[in-house]
Amino acid sequence: MARLFGTDGVRGLANRDLTLEMAIQLAQAAAIVLGEEARSRGIKPKAVIGRDPRISGEFLAAAIAAGLSSSGVDVFDAGVLPTPATAFLTADLDADFGVMISASHNPAPDNGIKFFSRGGHKLDDAIEDAIQAAMAGEKLAPVGGNVGHVQRFADAEDRYIVHLLASLPNRLDGLKVVVDCAHGAAAGVSPQVFADAGAQVIVIGADPDGMNINLGCGSTHLSALQTAVLEHGADLGVAHDGDADRCLAVDHNGHIIDGDEIMAILALSMKERGQLARNTLVATVMSNLGLKIAMRENGIEMLETKVGDRYVLEEIRAGGYTLGGEQSGHVIFSQYATTGDGILTGLKLAAEVNRKGKSLAELAKVMTVYPQVLINVPKVDRSRADSDAAVQAIVAEAEAALHGTGRVLLRASGTEPLVRVMVEAADEGTARSWAERISRVVEKELAL
Numbered sequence: 541m542a543r544l545f546g547t548d549g550v551r552g553l554a555n556r557d558l559t560l561e562m563a564i565q566l567a568q569a570a571a572i573v574l575g576e577e578a579r580s581r582g583i584k585p586k587a588v589i590g591r592d593p594r595i596s597g598e599f600l601a602a603a604i605a606a607g608l609s610s611s612g613v614d615v616f617d618a619g620v621l622p623t624p625a626t627a628f629l630t631a632d633l634d635a636d637f638g639v640m641i642s643a644s645h646n647p648a649p650d651n652g653i654k655f656f657s658r659g660g661h662k663l664d665d666a667i668e669d670a671i672q673a674a675m676a677g678e679k680l681a682p683v684g685g686n687v688g689h690v691q692r693f694a695d696a697e698d699r700y701i702v703h704l705l706a707s708l709p710n711r712l713d714g715l716k717v718v719v720d721c722a723h724g725a726a727a728g729v730s731p732q733v734f735a736d737a738g739a740q741v742i743v744i745g746a747d748p749d750g751m752n753i754n755l756g757c758g759s760t761h762l763s764a765l766q767t768a769v770l771e772h773g774a775d776l777g778v779a780h781d782g783d784a785d786r787c788l789a790v791d792h793n794g795h796i797i798d799g800d801e802i803m804a805i806l807a808l809s810m811k812e813r814g815q816l817a818r819n820t821l822v823a824t825v826m827s828n829l830g831l832k833i834a835m836r837e838n839g840i841e842m843l844e845t846k847v848g849d850r851y852v853l854e855e856i857r858a859g860g861y862t863l864g865g866e867q868s869g870h871v872i873f874s875q876y877a878t879t880g881d882g883i884l885t886g887l888k889l890a891a892e893v894n895r896k897g898k899s900l901a902e903l904a905k906v907m908t909v910y911p912q913v914l915i916n917v918p919k920v921d922r923s924r925a926d927s928d929a930a931v932q933a934i935v936a937e938a939e940a941a942l943h944g945t946g947r948v949l950l951r952a953s954g955t956e957p958l959v960r961v962m963v964e965a966a967d968e969g970t971a972r973s974w975a976e977r978i979s980r981v982v983e984k985e986l987a988l
Contacts, residue, residue, distance in 0.1 A: 547954025549654025554596030567607025569674035590626030595750030609688035622784030624881035627660035713738035718777035722758025726784035778886035786869035787882035822864030834907035911968035920986035922952035
């Protein structure tokens with residue numbers, strides 16, 4: 541059987557790939573695997589469910605709740621909340637596991653289901669495989685008072701907001717900030733917490749209707765945020781994705797500040813305040829070469845992992861590090877979160893602007909961004925990306941030509957049916973030329 545779980549849970553077109561029946565089976569299997577410890581102690585397992593505002597999340601949340609409660613799990617339904625909030629609440633409630641229903645930055649018709657273990661941590665591959673195996677086995681079927689309750693987690697949002705405010709090193713008084721909520725899970729939390737922290741807040745993308753999530757707004761479409769920052773004369777803008785585990789930013793000039801630049805700014809801040817464990821930042825192979833150079837020049841080591849915040853998290857936990865993330869805006873502060881938290885990242889960035897008394901544009905000068913071109917090649921057989929001879933030959937040719945002045949990264953997406961081609965070079969023309977050449981070969985050789 542093909543592996544059901546991707547790099548970030550189970551995703552697909554809701555009601556076609558990700559069906560009601562699959563959601564129930566996943567929940568029943570998760571109850572077996574993730575609820576085992578509680579049952580061994582003779583108590584009912586507890587689980588937290590959160591979701592983003594996609595319309596399909598309503599029936600999927602109901603299916604997950606039904607599958608869990610029919611398997612003897614007490615369910616706390618937190619409603620629409622960011623992914624990092626669901627992870628935090630899983631730990632805060634001392635629940636046995638959590639479930640988040642979201643397809644993050646994907647379009648509204650897609651959806652996904654991901655699980656958190658006790659403490660709010662993402663699952664490792666072995667546990668995911670155990671859940672998939674349990675889907676085909678005998679289900680738990682308690683009766684009478686042994687079935688689980690389903691109840692509304694009434695103070696979920698308030699608990700999360702209090703947690704976020706407690707993580708701030710200083711207030712945001714005097715800052716004007718535009719917050720783009722991507723018509724997603726951040727809409728009910730992010731504007732409120734920025735205001736509570738003292739900022740003057742202009743809000744966009746905060747009217748979710750179930751189908752407009754990520755549509756022309758948020759961290760994947762930054763033009764709306766750029767326009768709003770300039771129109772309102774704001775000090776900075778922050779943009780989340782649909783489930784608010786990402787944050788990208790815009791400075792007062794309307795220039796985009798990506799995840800690498802955000803990490804550079806915050807790594808230096810944490811080092812200065814003695815909070816950067818072992819003077820180390822954890823990033824992925826997709827991070828810009830300029831980030832590595834900036835860290836080296838400031839006495840900070842940078843460790844690289846495979847692409848995916850789960851791999852960054854694994855490295856952070858293994859080494860006891862305190863900061864890591866991705867260029868896409870997943871930034872992880874292990875002192876305060878067990879996963880990427882876009883709202884926390886935005887707050888920390890704004891707090892550093894206020895603490896330093898410098899503009900975000902000035903702070904971002906800590907690193908020089910090397911030209912980097914990323915092309916997504918859809919409708920190809922991503923499973924052959926690493927083995928096709930012609931594809932590997934063009935990659936080798938590019939790497940030889942760029943030796944010492946750039947690099948090539950080709951990888952199959954773990955969340956979408958496409959292959960990503962990234963080329964970094966000393967100038968954008970060279971990077972784009974090689975990226976386009978490689979993409980054409982990928983499109984031809986791996987065509988479905």
